Amino acid sequence: MLSGRQQVTGNINSFNAWTRYNNIINITAEQDAERDQILQWLSPLEPQQRHEGVRTNRLDCVGNWALETDQFRKWCDVQDGCAELVLFYYGNPGVGKTYIR
Amino acid sequence: MIDNLHDQARGRDIAVVGIYCDFLAQQEQSTTNILGAILKQLANRGGIPEHIRETYRKSKNEFGHRGLRLPDIVEILKETITPLQRIFVCVDALDELTPKHRRELLKSLQEIVRISPNMRILLTGRPHIDDEVMEYFSKAVRMPVSPTQDDIRSYLKMRLGVDTTPKAMDDKLRADIMRIIPEKISEM
Numbered sequence: 001m002l003s004g005r006q007q008v009t010g011n012i013n014s015f016n017a018w019t020r021y022n023n024i025i026n027i028t029a030e031q032d033a034e035r036d037q038i039l040q041w042l043s044p045l046e047p048q049q050r051h052e053g054v055r056t057n058r059l060d061c062v063g064n065w066a067l068e069t070d071q072f073r074k075w076c077d078v079q080d081g082c083a084e085l086v087l088f089y090y091g092n093p094g095v096g097k098t099y100i101r
Numbered sequence: 102m103i104d105n106l107h108d109q110a111r112g113r114d115i116a117v118v119g120i121y122c123d124f125l126a127q128q129e130q131s132t133t134n135i136l137g138a139i140l141k142q143l144a145n146r147g148g149i150p151e152h153i154r155e156t157y158r159k160s161k162n163e164f165g166h167r168g169l170r171l172p173d174i175v176e177i178l179k180e181t182i183t184p185l186q187r188i189f190v191c192v193d194a195l196d197e198l199t200p201k202h203r204r205e206l207l208k209s210l211q212e213i214v215r216i217s218p219n220m221r222i223l224l225t226g227r228p229h230i231d232d233e234v235m236e237y238f239s240k241a242v243r244m245p246v247s248p249t250q251d252d253i254r255s256y257l258k259m260r261l262g263v264d265t266t267p268k269a270m271d272d273k274l275r276a277d278i279m280r281i282i283p284e285k286i287s288e289m
Contacts, residue, residue, distance in 0.1 A: 043137025086238040091246035
């Protein structure tokens with residue numbers, strides 16, 4: 001930001017460019033503020049953060065068997081209306097339903 | 102699993118959203134908040150759809166700027182999901198929600214799936230919620246989860262690699278661990 005300001009000081013034209021630039025920033029900042037408000041209004045939960053944690057901690061390759069089952073493939077690929085819509089993976093605590101670490 | 106679905110979805114009009122339920126967050130993880138979090142992930146993915154923006158602005162002008170209620174959010178979800186080619190919704194540890202929220206969530210998902218067959222739902226949970234899941238989705242495909250011998254070996258290898266007392270380990274002990282533990286676990 002500072003280097004941007006240094007570049008545009010010096011002549012009137014570039015000063016105008018600078019104010020225009022600032023206006024654009026203000027408009028996008030306003031839109032972004034509404035965006036953030038809407039996201040917060042939709043839900044205070046942040047499941048993506050938890051997913052990042054799972055992704056970082058999980059052991060690669062473990063659990064791949066589940067992706068290779070016919071049931072999983074069908075669930076992913078088969079046309080709407082031709083496949084069961086719900087898969088339920090069940091097991092006791094610690095068997096690796098979420099992941100193994 | 103979510104990452105795998107993301108890989109498949111790349112470049113196509115397919116959305117993947119995930120929710121992790123947690124005993125410790127039971128108060129916060131209401132049905133409304135969970136369904137809201139699905140919408141939030143959809144909005145994060147492709148920008149906020151105009152109908153959501155409009156509903157937000159309308160609610161903002163109402164007295165007290167009221168929050169979203171369950172029927173509102175189900176309606177918004179239906180509208181958001183319908184144009185997608187496909188959406189995968191993954192709910193992990195469903196058993197960790199309160200029974201009330203769990204039933205509400207299953208019921209809402211059932212209602213959404215009815216008009217949006219482009220939605221696929223993946224649930225995980227302990228065996229005791231099986232009846233409840235089947236009550237709402239009688240045709241759900243049930244899959245028992247237990248780690249394979251390979252999974253256990255990968256895990257043991259990783260743990261032995263971060264052993265804090267490596268001096269206590271020798272080749273024989275290592276070999277015994279790698280052999281006996283996977284055997285015992287598969288007998289369980």
